[in-house]
Amino acid sequence: MRETIEFRIAERDARLHLEPGLGVSLGGSIRKVVLPMGDARVQRIAQLNHAYGKRGDAFFMSWNLRRSYTERELRSAELLNWVVRAHFEPTGSMCGTVYDASSECPHCGAGARQVSELLLDTRRIPKGKDIAQTLSGEMVVSSRFASAFLEQGLRGAEFHPVLHHGRGALQASDWRQLVVTSKPLVLSPRTVAGNNPFDLDEAGAFRCPLGHVAGLNQISELYVEKADRDDADLWVTDTLFGDRRGELRPEPRLLISPRLRDVLWAMDAKGYALEAAHFV
Ligand SMILES: [Zn+2]
Numbered sequence: 001m002r003e004t005i006e007f008r009i010a011e012r013d014a015r016l017h018l019e020p021g022l023g024v025s026l027g028g029s030i031r032k033v034v035l036p037m038g039d040a041r042v043q044r045i046a047q048l049n050h051a052y053g054k055r056g057d058a059f060f061m062s063w064n065l066r067r068s069y070t071e072r073e074l075r076s077a078e079l080l081n082w083v084v085r086a087h088f089e090p091t092g093s094m095c096g097t098v099y100d101a102s103s104e105c106p107h108c109g110a111g112a113r114q115v116s117e118l119l120l121d122t123r124r125i126p127k128g129k130d131i132a133q134t135l136s137g138e139m140v141v142s143s144r145f146a147s148a149f150l151e152q153g154l155r156g157a158e159f160h161p162v163l164h165h166g167r168g169a170l171q172a173s174d175w176r177q178l179v180v181t182s183k184p185l186v187l188s189p190r191t192v193a194g195n196n197p198f199d200l201d202e203a204g205a206f207r208c209p210l211g212h213v214a215g216l217n218q219i220s221e222l223y224v225e226k227a228d229r230d231d232a233d234l235w236v237t238d239t240l241f242g243d244r245r246g247e248l249r250p251e252p253r254l255l256i257s258p259r260l261r262d263v264l265w266a267m268d269a270k271g272y273a274l275e276a277a278h279f280v
Contacts, residue, residue: 001067001068001069001073001221001276002036002067002068002069003036003037003038003065003066003067004034004035004036004037004065004066004068005034005035005037005042005063005064005065005066005197006032006033006034006063006064006066007023007032007033007034007035007045007060007062007063008026008030008031008032008060008061008062008063009023009030009031009033009045009059009060009061010029010030010031010061011025011028011029011030011031013048013052013059014031014033017044017048017059018031018033018041018045022041030061033045037065037197045059045060046197046198049198050198063196063197065197065219067221067275069274069275069276073276074261074274074276075258077258077261077274077276077277078258078278078279079224079255079256079257079258079276079277079278079279080255080256080257080258080261080274080275080276080277081221081222081253081254081255081274081275081276081277082131082234082254082255082256082260082272082274083254083272083273083274083275084131084132084133084139084254084271084272085271085272085273086125086126086129086131086132086133086270086271086272087126087132087133087134087135088124088125088126088132088133088134088135089124089134089135089247090120090121090124090134091134091135091136091138091247092114092118092119092120092134092136092138093136093247094247095119095120095121095165096116096119096165097114097116097117097118097119097120097138098114098115098116099112099113099114099115100112100113100115105208105210105212107208107209107210107212108208108210108212108213108240108243108244108250109243109244109249109250110208110212110213110240110244110249110250111212112249114138117160117161117162117163117177118138118140118160118161118162118163118177119162119163119164119165119170120134120138120140120162120163120164120165120173120175121164121165121166122162122164122173122174122175123164123166125140125175126271128270129142129270129271130142130144130145130264130267130269130270130271130272131145131178131269131271131272132271134247135247135248136247136248136249137249137251138177139177139178139254140162140175140176140177140178141159141175141176141178142174142175142176143174143175143176144267145176145267145269146159146176148263148266148267149233149260149263152259152263154233154234154257154259154260154263155182155231155232155233155234156180156181156182156230156232156233156234156235157178157179157180157181157182157234158179158181159176159177159178159179160176160177160179161173161176161177162175162176162177180234180235180236180254182230182232182234182235182236183228183229183230183232183235184235184236184237184238184252185224185225185229185235185236185237185238185255186224186225186227186237186238186239187214187222187223187224187225187237187238187239188223188224188225188280190220190223190278190280191214191218191220191221191222191223191224192218192219192220193207193214193215193216193217193218193219193241194215194216194217194219195215195216195217196217196219197219200215200219201215201216206243208250211239212239212240212250213239213240213241213242213243213250214239214240214241215241216241216242216243217241217242218241218253221275221276221277221278222237222253222255222275222277222278223277223278223279223280224237224255224277224278224279224280225279225280226279226280229279232257233256233257233259233260234254234255234256234257234260235254235255235256236252236253236254236255237252237253237255238252239252240252241253255277256274261274
């Protein structure tokens with residue numbers, strides 16, 4: 001597994017503190033720097049960010065951790081984190097999908113229940129993908145993925161209709177809402193969550209006191225408890241990541257079995273990445 005981190009840094013700050021040839025300039029005002037996680041310069045950037053933080057500023061504007069695997073590593077994984085890469089908006093609620101917020105946690109905002117069919121502007125779903133997600137975490141899959149899942153006798157999900165909400169009356173669409181029905185896998189405390197890889201939220205500002213949310217971001221690979229897992233092929237984690245802000249909602253992570261991985265590979269599905277995950 002190869003872990004890299006991408007930073008976006010204001011060009012004037014980068015010029016002040018980083019070697020001139022490091023990274024690429026995006027439009028002249030932002031420097032994009034991609035480094036292996038183990039690189040000494042990552043620690044240097046973390047220290048600079050810490051120092052900037054003391055005066056209420058930040059050295060990097062954003063970060064993005066990526067893990068890449070060889071096919072052999074993914075083939076030998078006992079469990080995989082199914083990472084959705086295709087995102088779109090408007091969200092379901094912006095298109096008229098009805099949610100019952102009475103069950104929402106007052107601390108973290110998790111737990112609103114969808115009580116209508118999923119309404120979306122399906123023209124906004126990225127073309128050619130087999131899985132995609134709105135900013136609120138609503139997940140849709142292609143009808144060809146839903147058919148393959150059912151034909152292969154895989155377990156742990158239902159596929160509900162997605163209605164197209166355009167200018168006129170609601171219309172049926174080729175998309176299906178992915179509804180995970182298996183028993184959620186219990187997230188192990190070995191999974192690292194935090195604000196960023198250098199700030200693990202010691203104060204717990206983004207951890208729900210009732211335990212619904214582990215933190216703002218997933219930092220490490222996923223570790224889940226092996227005890228009392230059901231024999232499904234698709235699961236969500238019982239604990240979520242993220243924040244309730246605007247259209248954003250805390251979201252679980254998706255986990256899949258090697259059988260479902262093989263189905264995704266056989267159909268050459270699009271719109272996702274895979275990471276190794278672990279039972280403990
Ligand atoms: Zn909560």
